[in-house]
Amino acid sequence: MIASWNKSPRHQLGCFLRLDMENTSDTLPNYGDSLQNTSFVVSWVQTIPLVLVTCVTLVANGAILVMFVTTKSFRRCRNIYIASLAMADFLIGCTMPLSIMESVYYPWSPIGVACHIYLIARHSLLYVSLLSILLISIDRWWSINYPFSYRVRQSRRLAISAVTFSWFLSFVLNIPPIVIMTDFQQHNSSKVYNKRCNSPHETHFVYLLVTSVVEYLCPLVALWILNCSIYFRIRNQFHNVRKQISRKNSMSNITGVSGTRKQSDDLVREMMVKQDKKAACSLGMMVIVFTVCWTPHMVVQVINSKCGQCLPEIITNVTFWILVINSAINPFLYGLLNKEYRKVLGRWMHCYSRRRTFRIKEAVMYWNIMPMNGADKMRDNGITYMNAVKEWSS
Template identity: 25%
Template sequence: MNLITFYNVLQTNFTENDTSCGEQMLSHGNVEKVLIGGVLTVLTLFTICGNLLVVISVCFVKKLKQPSNYLIVSLAVADLSIAVAVMPFVSITDLIGGQWIFGQVFCNVFIAMDVMCCTASIMTLCVISIDRYLGITKPLTYPVRQSGRCMAKIVLSVWLLSASITLPPLFGWAQNVNDDKVCLITQDVGYTIYSTAVAFYIPMSVMLMMYYRIYRAAKVSAAKHTIQGFPKVEDERNSVDCVAAALKFQKEVEECASFSRLLKNDRKNISIFKREQKAAATLGIVVGAFSVCWLPFFLMSTARPFICGVECSCVPLWVERFLLWLGYANSLINPFIYAFFNRDLRTTYRNIFREGYMYVYRITDIIVHTWHTQEH
């Protein structure tokens, strides 16, 4: 075999597993396919179940039907859409090594769904952070303006803006990278800067700003949370003795009234302080999880056109897929974060699980009883 023939054989073997863009397809053994398929299936199913629980809880439990929870439902719907309309196709693509098998037409539809749902999820998180900030800093005026119609308009605006990001590739501004083996969002530099800024960098900046302001408000509140010269709240029982003593001494009556007013103000300050602390903790975890999940992917997406050019991607396929699934994992985390910090949601979850368990138990009991009856 001469050198030219050997080169041709190598080139043929290489291009069998490569796309026209130069992305090398991943080759998985049977054990790897089972492991990858199991992990991705569990991730998808848990994402569906978690977000479905949120939607069911808020829509069917009267106590949770509040305008502020419209945003939680919008977030859950966006994350649920990712799990139902996006994750299964990505899972299949990854199991067969990264090759796109669903055709060029559906590639554009798939990318549009992926971008719209992920952007809606991210932007809803951003709006939730603003909502929490206004609820903490304007507790008297903001809830009055927080009507159902207003929140519905905000949710609609989030989804319309998210959908607008998907339109340019569909109407000719920039074409998605789409051949027989690859389905990749357009690498046009202008569109990449526009889409990543609107879908991620601006929302993330707003979330960080809201978290900082809530954290600062909680810190200032903690510094002011003292009553000098009077007993603490745990000594509230002493007020009973104070009232008894006031029956005899007018001076003690006045002191008792003064103490009661201060005690009432102290309880109010404690309530505000705890609410600010809880909001800061919740938003801190939300922002932290969001950053860990999505920041690596968007940094790669922003840098890719400048490094690889606009025709295709030069990033190793396994790196792309790992960072993409890390971003999708945020859709799994969100419902559990809000349930952890929301007592009403936690209670509703427990009730749903309890009712579901009892239903399954009754059905199983009927089946077993019927089976024993037929045997005898």
């Protein structure tokens, strides 16, 4: 032991340093564990809002679809386009869990055929959502600008054909580029878990620019033109109706003759114009939200394809989720702002209490109409029925 110290001072200094590191290694904090805990917390902070968006998308659009299926009065031509939009948004919500896994847990990604199916479903359903909003705008524009032609020519068959064609067109436009072009973009490794399920055309600037103009910019311009036309048309109709009503009121005051029927007709026209105005406002809000949600993602895609993915990954993820949030907002725009949908939703929410109240009132009526001098058997049946209702309602 003593002989081991009869060496060079450098060796002795090394021994002291090694002993000191061995003694202090247990007292130093474990930075690896703290980093793992921090990344775990960050992952959950990112995951919880995305899961909430997914749940809202599925529940809200699912409720719209159930209303359309169960309520017979909803199966009109106009609501067929809304049902198509709700179906597309609902299926987009079904793809959101995979998007969450890909955004939060970066090394994970679907591969092979699963990647193809995921990309085809995501891109096609997003385009169906866009075309459904366009069909709703065209239907509203047609009904306001040409009401007589709309009533004569519009039919369920025409609406179903338009919806079917929009779904077919969306899948036809998105399947060939994804299947034929390059499948994956690798990130500095040949291992399977480092492969990313990205769109194969995201690095082709010319192709992406052309498709963005054709599939996004042209429909967006058409949406704004249609909705501006609807807005100005309704505003002119509203002003004309108000002028006619004020003119007729002034004439009736001068002549002393009251045209009750004409006034009622004018009031009906004013009410119809107000209904069209409310529907146009909800549609306009839908178009504004669509523009705000879609434009950042399309711009980021074009910039990344030009500069070779120069933007940070977080910007791409944020703009993508802003795009997807549009599917969660749509049912609230045409649901909460529509009186018919609010009525059905309120009926669902108060179904249990209304049913219980109806049963109790029925029992009370049955008890009151029983003859006082009748048979004891009817009175016993009434008491039994009242007890059953009390047990059921408690």
